[in-house]
Amino acid sequence: MFAKVDFARGAATMDETLRPTTVVIFGSPKIGSTALQEGQTMALYLPLRIQFFEDASGQTWASYxxxxxxxxxxxxxxxxxAVQKMQAALLGFSTIATGS
Incomplete structure (x- = not known):
């Protein structure tokens, strides 16, 4: 994992409320480099990122x-x-995090 951006925490610093909304940025330089050797503009989507958020009913969702x-x-x-490995990582991470 390279970074985690917690939007709810940021909103709280401005006295605003926001349901849990977090973007996790992660990846593998080896897999990413392999992909970029063939399609350098794919860098726009790397490192990988998943948005986790809680809806109004309290259910956690993942989006990517x-x-x-x-x-x-x-x-x-x-x-x-490399693309297949990226897809597997996104699916695996989101499944573990959301429990579904």
Whole structure:
């Protein structure tokens, strides 16, 4: 994990309230570098990031850009090994964090 951005905490510093909303930024330089060798503009989506947020009923959700959807517009096939590893990492991390 490279960074965690806690939007609710930031809102609190301005006397505002916000349900839990956090973006986690993470990745593997080895996987990212491999992908960028073939599609350098994919760097716009790296490192990987997931938004976790709590809805009004208290359920936690995860949201992210699917690299297999984004990659082809950057010259990488959705089946590219690095892209597949990115997708697996995003899915795995979001599943663990949300419990679903």
């Amino acid at each position: 850009e699917d690299p297999t959807v984004v990659a082809p517009s950057h010259g990488l096939a959705a089946s590219n090994a």
